[in-house]
Amino acid sequence: MAGAAMLGGWLLGICLLGVWIFWAAPVSADPLPVSEVAPGVFVHAGLYEETDTANAGDIANCGFIVGDDAVAVIDTGGSPAVGQRLREAIRAHTDRPVRYVVNTHMHPDHVLGNAAFLPDQPDFVAHRNFQAALMARGNHYLHAFDAAVGAEAGAEARIIPPTVTVSDRLELDLGRRVVELVARPVAHTDNDLTVFDRQTATLWTGDLLFMERAPAIDGSVLGWIRLLDGLAAEPAARVVPGHGPLSAPWPEAARDLRRYLDRVVTGVRAIQAAHGTIQQAADTVATDEAPRWRLFDGYNPRNVTAAFAELEWE
Numbered sequence: 001m002a003g004a005a006m007l008g009g010w011l012l013g014i015c016l017l018g019v020w021i022f023w024a025a026p027v028s029a030d031p032l033p034v035s036e037v038a039p040g041v042f043v044h045a046g047l048y049e050e051t052d053t054a055n056a057g058d059i060a061n062c063g064f065i066v067g068d069d070a071v072a073v074i075d076t077g078g079s080p081a082v083g084q085r086l087r088e089a090i091r092a093h094t095d096r097p098v099r100y101v102v103n104t105h106m107h108p109d110h111v112l113g114n115a116a117f118l119p120d121q122p123d124f125v126a127h128r129n130f131q132a133a134l135m136a137r138g139n140h141y142l143h144a145f146d147a148a149v150g151a152e153a154g155a156e157a158r159i160i161p162p163t164v165t166v167s168d169r170l171e172l173d174l175g176r177r178v179v180e181l182v183a184r185p186v187a188h189t190d191n192d193l194t195v196f197d198r199q200t201a202t203l204w205t206g207d208l209l210f211m212e213r214a215p216a217i218d219g220s221v222l223g224w225i226r227l228l229d230g231l232a233a234e235p236a237a238r239v240v241p242g243h244g245p246l247s248a249p250w251p252e253a254a255r256d257l258r259r260y261l262d263r264v265v266t267g268v269r270a271i272q273a274a275h276g277t278i279q280q281a282a283d284t285v286a287t288d289e290a291p292r293w294r295l296f297d298g299y300n301p302r303n304v305t306a307a308f309a310e311l312e313w314e
């Protein structure tokens with residue numbers, strides 16, 4: 001009798017354990033594919049697409065750096081689902097805790113995965129202008145995300161404010177590995193932050209560098225050109241672009257972007273000198289760059305329009 005009772009107790013215990021494991025197991029997701037571009041530096045390459053239901057916002061590069069004590073995530077993808085998949089990729093490579101989530105700037109394809117990392121209770125680190133920029137655009141981003149991905153998935157998308165902001169420079173110690181964050185002046189946006197891993201001389205540019213996929217000017221075209229020229233002199237063995245391949249040699253990687261931005265400025269100035277219209281500029285400037293960039297037709301007219309407004313006041 002006692003034996004049967006004990007066996008019953010065991011079975012009940014095992015059943016309860018099973019139920020507990022079932023309920024406690026986190027929602028799992030396919031880990032994002034990542035590549036180790038330098039020791040301890042892992043990158044996922046986003047698609048050259050606009051956000052839609054199929055890609056769930058997986059359109060920007062993101063990744064992580066692993067130190068002896070902690071992990072720093074650099075950008076989180078364009079949805080909580082992508083963020084969760086990045087989190088799974090991290091767990092597949094290290095058991096070190098995620099202590100920092102760094103956002104290179106406020107664009108939704110780089111930040112809407114942040115919410116997936118809330119359970120890790122990391123510091124969310126961004127440029128000092130990041131929060132104001134997100135306050136201005138956040139609701140628009142969430143509505144656009146709902147429209148592109150679907151309201152059901154979009155219901156989870158949230159704006160996560162930074163807990164640490166960078167005005168100038170900040171070092172993050174990951175345990176025998178220091179990464180340097182630098183808040184940059186207005187260029188791609190007004191809140192671009194670069195991340196430099198000293199150990200491997202890997203520079204994460206965020207969207208200060210687009211390769212292959214058409215860039216978007218959302219700050220200052222002249223500021224961006226100035227900044228690229230300054231960045232070219234910074235010693236880096238490789239860069240991780242915000243959009244483009246996993247990594248590329250520096251400064252050669254910036255050549256196409258630098259040329260494109262130059263073409264925009266030169267073309268817009270010529271039209272303004274001839275008293276042409278903003279529409280003429282949008283229709284003609286830099287159009288021969290089209291074969292060199294993916295998604296070009298969606299971005300070039302907007303870039304030219306933005307540059308026209310900026311250069312009008314020179």
Ligand SMILES: [Zn+2]
Nearest residue numbers: 105107188207
């Ligand atoms: Zn961007």
